[in-house]
Amino acid sequence: MTTATQTPEVRSPKQVDKAGGAVEKVANHGVTTIADVVVSKIAGIATREVDGVYDLGGQAARVVGKLRETLPGSPSLTQGVSVEVGERQAAIDIGIVADYGIAIHDLAEGIRSNVISSVENMTGLEVTEVNVTVHDVHFADSDDDASDAGEPRVQ
Numbered sequence: 001m002t003t004a005t006q007t008p009e010v011r012s013p014k015q016v017d018k019a020g021g022a023v024e025k026v027a028n029h030g031v032t033t034i035a036d037v038v039v040s041k042i043a044g045i046a047t048r049e050v051d052g053v054y055d056l057g058g059q060a061a062r063v064v065g066k067l068r069e070t071l072p073g074s075p076s077l078t079q080g081v082s083v084e085v086g087e088r089q090a091a092i093d094i095g096i097v098a099d100y101g102i103a104i105h106d107l108a109e110g111i112r113s114n115v116i117s118s119v120e121n122m123t124g125l126e127v128t129e130v131n132v133t134v135h136d137v138h139f140a141d142s143d144d145d146a147s148d149a150g151e152p153r154v155q
Contacts, residue, residue: 034123036085040078043092043130046118047081050110052102054138056080057095090125097136108132 047053057080080095092115098107112130119127 036083037078039083039085039090039119039123039125040081042119042122043083043094043115044077044079044081046114047094047096047111050107050114052099052107053096053111054099055097057135085125088126089128090119091129092119092127093131093133095133095135097138098134100137100139104134
C-alpha cells in the first residue's frame with residue numbers, strides 16, 4: 001500500500017498591490033506592507049542630503065511648508081515629492097530649489113543617484129525613474145537682504 005506524501009506549501013516572495021497606495025511583500029514568514037508615504041519620505045530625505053539642494057517643492061508647496069513649520073511637530077518630509085508605487089517598482093517626481101552656482105545637471109544626477117540608492121536599499125522596490133524639476137534658484141545673499149529690510153536705504 002502506498003501513501004501519498006504531502007509537501008508543505010511554500011510561497012515565494014512576491015509583492016501584492018493593496019488599495020490605498022501600499023505595497024505588500026509576501027515572504028515565507030509574513031507580509032510586509034510599504035505605504036506610498038514611506039517611499040515619499042525616503043526620497044525627500046535622500047534629496048535633502050545632496051549638496052546644492054536649498055529646498056524642496058514649488059512656490060505654493062514652500063509657502064505651505066513655511067506655515068506648517070510654525071505649528072508644533074516635525075516639518076513635512078514629503079514636501080515637493082510625489083511617488084507612484086506599483087507591485088515591484090516606484091516612479092518618483094521631485095521639485096527642488098537649487099543653490100546658485102551649482103551645475104543643475106550634476107545636481108539632478110546626484111539627486112537621482114541618492115534617491116534610487118536609498119529607496120531601493122530600504123524598500124526593495126525597483127526605482128524606474130526619478131524626475132527632477134528645478135522650480136527656482138536660491139541666492140545666498142538674498143537671506144541677508146531680507147534681514148536688512150528694516151533699515152532705511154538712504155539717510
